[in-house]
Amino acid sequence: MGARNHNYRLVKIHRTYTVEEMATLLAVHRNTVRRWFEEGLATIDQKRPVLVKGDALLTFLKDRRTKGKRPCRPGEFYCLRCRAPRRPTGSRVVYQAFTFDRGNLLGVCPDCGARLNRRVSLARMGPAIGDLQVAFPQAQEHIDESPHPSLNCDFNGGARTHA
Ligand SMILES: [Zn+2]
CATH class of the missing domain: 2.40.50 (OB fold (Dihydrolipoamide Acetyltransferase, E2P))
Structure with a gap:
């Protein structure tokens, strides 16, 4: 609820997003987006700039919302x-x-x-x-x-x- 309730309906599944674009779209700080990578948000590849598929972002945000805060434990x-x-x-x-x-x-x-x-x-x-x-x-x-x-x-x- 509240701050965690990102407006993920704005995410378009067929496009790709940079860190900057995700931060702007979802009204969060770029560092928040970077933390999502550490929590498991998948990137397309290892190239710069970092790009994320819309459907991966959507899945990540939805799961995060339904499960509440369930970050990966060490080793997960x-x-x-x-x-x-x-x-x-x-x-x-x-x-x-x-x-x-x-x-x-x-x-x-x-x-x-x-x-x-x-x-x-x-x-x-x-x-x-x-x-x-x-x-x-x-x-x-x-x-x-x-x-x-x-x-x-x-x-x-x-x-x-x-x-
Ligand atoms: Zn699996």
């Missing part, structure tokens, strides 16, 4: 097909980095076999994964060595133009 991912939190098959997920500190945890639903994903930041991954095993397919040294790779590049590039 929201399955869009089952419309319920699920613990990934084998208690295993794969971390897929988007940026130096953000990425996606991917798993498989044990009930229906659908792909489960949950967006996380490296810093806040603990509460999301609980006791799941996380695999890091991409080299992690890269992430540790250069926390701000693009900043460093700009810096060097700028200095070189004066030489």
